Amino acid sequence: MKKGYVRLAMPKIQTDSIVDGEGIRSVIWFQGCSHNCAGCHNPNTHDFNAGVERSLEDLKNEIRELEFQNGITFSGGDPMQQIEALEELARFTHECGMNVWVYTGYTFEQLLELAQKNDNYMRALKQIDVLVDGKFVMDLKSFDVQFRGSSNQRILDVKKSLENGKPVKVSKYR
Numbered sequence: 422m423k424k425g426y427v428r429l430a431m432p433k434i435q436t437d438s439i440v441d442g443e444g445i446r447s448v449i450w451f452q453g454c455s456h457n458c459a460g461c462h463n464p465n466t467h468d469f470n471a472g473v474e475r476s477l478e479d480l481k482n483e484i485r486e487l488e489f490q491n492g493i494t495f496s497g498g499d500p501m502q503q504i505e506a507l508e509e510l511a512r513f514t515h516e517c518g519m520n521v522w523v524y525t526g527y528t529f530e531q532l533l534e535l536a537q538k539n540d541n542y543m544r545a546l547k548q549i550d551v552l553v554d555g556k557f558v559m560d561l562k563s564f565d566v567q568f569r570g571s572s573n574q575r576i577l578d579v580k581k582s583l584e585n586g587k588p589v590k591v592s593k594y595r
């Protein structure tokens with residue numbers, strides 16, 4: 422993806438979601454994911470050439486106009502696979518007074534490894550409040566866990582996880 426742009430699965434920001442994290446949230450659906458989880462709910466988001474391209478400046482204008490939202494959830498697709506765009510949009514989300522949740526097929530430990538080779542991963546992690554990590558695993562699919570599809574996925578407090586150098590779950594979620 423060229424600098425200053427992001428490829429999205431849905432052209433507009435989805436607002437007022439109560440299932441993509443805590444509170445009333447807006448969701449930005451990224452296009453492109455290489456994890457290939459069996460039973461993925463959003464297979465149409467896998468192709469890195471599909472979806473629509475939007476400039477980050479244009480998308481920021483849309484973020485700036487959001488009202489009555491606790492935060493923005495970046496989902497997809499895998500937002501971590503457009504890491505520079507994710508970092509910039511997450512930073513801007515904080516500047517607008519909203520919190521940031523990110524869904525990714527990578528584990529936190531894998532992201533730390535990626536961060537050793539590419540600074541952009543650490544820059545992005547520092548802009549994330551809550552990370553829902555790991556691939557969707559059909560055999561572990563559960564309706565008893567909150568905000569995620571399978572029980573292997575974790576809801577992590579990223580600030581505490583970075584401070585500890587290992588994943589720290591947000592304990593209030595079942």
Ligand code: SF4
Nearest residue numbers: 454457458461498526
């Ligand atoms: S990481 Fe998410 S979008 Fe990607 S294949 Fe797995 S479930 Fe689907």
